[in-house]
Amino acid sequence: MPSFWHYFLLPSMWQGLFTGLKIAAVAFAAGLVLGLALAVARDAALGVVRLMSAGYVWLFRGTPILLQLVFLFNFLPAVGIGLPPLQTAMLGFALNEAGYCTEIFRGSLRSVSRTQTTAAASLGMGRWLTLSRIVLPQALKAAIPALGNEAISLVKLTSIASAISVTELTFRSQQIVATNFEVVPVYGVAAVMYLLVITAMTAAQSALERRFGAPADRPSARARLFAFRSRTRLPRAGRSAVPVAGVDRSGRDNAFLSIRNVSKRFGDREVLRDVSLDARRGEVLVLTGRSGSGKSTLLHLVNHLQAVDGGEILVDGRHVGYVERGGQLVEVADLARARAEARIGMVFQHFDLFENLSVLDNVAFAPHHVHGLSEEAARERARQLLVRVGLGEHLGSFPATLSGGQRQRVAIARALAVDPVVMLFDEPTSALDPELVDEVLDTVRGLAASGMTMLVVTHHVEFAREIADRVVVLADGRIVAQGRPDEVLGGPAGARG
Numbered sequence: 200m201p202s203f204w205h206y207f208l209l210p211s212m213w214q215g216l217f218t219g220l221k222i223a224a225v226a227f228a229a230g231l232v233l234g235l236a237l238a239v240a241r242d243a244a245l246g247v248v249r250l251m252s253a254g255y256v257w258l259f260r261g262t263p264i265l266l267q268l269v270f271l272f273n274f275l276p277a278v279g280i281g282l283p284p285l286q287t288a289m290l291g292f293a294l295n296e297a298g299y300c301t302e303i304f305r306g307s308l309r310s311v312s313r314t315q316t317t318a319a320a321s322l323g324m325g326r327w328l329t330l331s332r333i334v335l336p337q338a339l340k341a342a343i344p345a346l347g348n349e350a351i352s353l354v355k356l357t358s359i360a361s362a363i364s365v366t367e368l369t370f371r372s373q374q375i376v377a378t379n380f381e382v383v384p385v386y387g388v389a390a391v392m393y394l395l396v397i398t399a400m401t402a403a404q405s406a407l408e409r410r411f412g413a414p415a416d417r418p419s420a421r422a423r424l425f426a427f428r429s430r431t432r433l434p435r436a437g438r439s440a441v442p443v444a445g446v447d448r449s450g451r452d453n454a455f456l457s458i459r460n461v462s463k464r465f466g467d468r469e470v471l472r473d474v475s476l477d478a479r480r481g482e483v484l485v486l487t488g489r490s491g492s493g494k495s496t497l498l499h500l501v502n503h504l505q506a507v508d509g510g511e512i513l514v515d516g517r518h519v520g521y522v523e524r525g526g527q528l529v530e531v532a533d534l535a536r537a538r539a540e541a542r543i544g545m546v547f548q549h550f551d552l553f554e555n556l557s558v559l560d561n562v563a564f565a566p567h568h569v570h571g572l573s574e575e576a577a578r579e580r581a582r583q584l585l586v587r588v589g590l591g592e593h594l595g596s597f598p599a600t601l602s603g604g605q606r607q608r609v610a611i612a613r614a615l616a617v618d619p620v621v622m623l624f625d626e627p628t629s630a631l632d633p634e635l636v637d638e639v640l641d642t643v644r645g646l647a648a649s650g651m652t653m654l655v656v657t658h659h660v661e662f663a664r665e666i667a668d669r670v671v672v673l674a675d676g677r678i679v680a681q682g683r684p685d686e687v688l689g690g691p692a693g694a695r696g
């Protein structure tokens with residue numbers, strides 16, 4: 200095949216290929232950055248920012264790239280910007296690419312479970328820290344296949360740049376064919392060149408997927424079914440002011456955790472009604488009651504993962520994320536800091552470990568990034584805690600490779616790493632297979648024995664009987680019984696088990 204090699208080695212063909220690649224590389228890099236910013240803007244608090252992001256996507260996906268290029272090519276000189284055709288092509292492709300990347304990033308950002316954000320908030324992590332270190336890495340991992348597709352399409356699409364007289368590979372081949380009519384070898388060489396580049400890109404994409412991909416996820420079937428979304432929408436700072444007139448404050452100063460006349464509603468539904476509950480330092484309260492009675496909501500209010508609608512909650516004598524002003528509790532501007540300072544450890548039903556971080560990093564993250572411990576000290580602390588919960592062998596593992604019981608013990612270590620003054624457990628064993636329950640309960644027992652103040656939501660009657668100083672039963676958002684375990688769990692208002 201003498202003519203194949205002749206054209207394959209022709210410098211002008213390679214120049215054409217590199218021109219196309221140059222456009223694609225610059226346009227893709229710029230499109231990624233702009234697309235990511237637009238995708239984040241799509242969830243911005245300000246409506247006008249969201250609208251601008253949506254408008255951009257509408258415009259650049261809605262019109263043909265050819266029109267956009269020709270428009271830029273004619274428009275820029277008309278407003279006094281004299282860009283050469285190659286740079287105009289780069290700009291045009293970048294603007295167009297950003298529209299597509301926005302949608303890819305938007306989808307992948309939303310695919311990250313909101314429970315990850317809630318868990319981060321419970322550790323006192325702010326929005327930016329959560330976005331950059333927890334949500335984005337997971338979203339990028341999910342986006343790699345679609346972005347790889349996009350990059351490959353872009354390399355081939357650059358042939359359109361010939362419309363504004365950029366001589367890339369396809370255009371170069373057309374020119375050669377027009378002079379010698381050797382259609383098959385010339386276009387054959389162009390095809391082989393594209394294939395070589397795209398094979399290299401596909402290999403790079405696989406390498407990226409391997410680099411960023413944690414080992415295959417294998418949560419239990421039940422966890423898979425229920426863990427994909429949490430209903431918790433984090434409150435936005437400064438949104439609510441709660442009147443404190445009418446709150447019964449007698450005796451609250453003697454309590455370590457004081458919940459006074461608290462109410463909470465979601466839409467028309469009143470989920471908690473006038474709930475009052477005090478706990479002494481070191482006391483273990485077990486909260487129980489039928490599904491939907493408001494137990495989890497009450498825990499979320501203690502840590503200010505949701506805002507109260509009425510009443511007040513004090514931990515160690517302080518409101519979490521509120522300041523009292525003119526007879527009202529007003530949310531502070533920096534809720535993340537307030538949560539961090541309150542040092543409330545929280546353990547969730549579905550563990551909600553950060554899937555993109557190793558076991559050790561899950562535990563060391565908040566002490567280092569939120570509480571300012573040096574990385575070395577935070578890791579040492581994490582190591583000790585993981586040994587304490589029996590996971591010293593798994594420091595470098597990723598959450599997806601652990602059993603449910605192991606994950607929950609990592610979650611407990613993660614909550615303990617911020618040196619909590621109180622621990623909240625939201626049904627810590629209900630997502631676990633029966634044979635894994637004991638290992639978690641043992642850890643919780645150990646904590647209770649160490650004198651930790653705890654609020655534990657559980658349906659596990661035997662465990663409640665054993666661990667609780669006091670059992671509190673909720674029904675329809677009200678406390679309907681409370682007392683020593685033998686009094687409450689033996690009585691008619693007892694837990695359903």
Ligand SMILES: Nc1ncnc2c1ncn2[C@@H]1O[C@H](COP(=O)(O)OP(=O)(O)OP(=O)(O)O)[C@@H](O)[C@H]1O
Nearest residue numbers: 430431432465470489490491492493494495496497
């Ligand atoms: N963010 C939310 N938006 C709307 N409704 C909510 C939200 N969070 C909770 N609810 C509703 O509030 C009620 C109480 O929910 P909560 O999760 O506190 O109950 P629970 O007693 O913990 O139930 P379970 O034992 O099933 O976890 C339920 O009817 C639930 O649907």
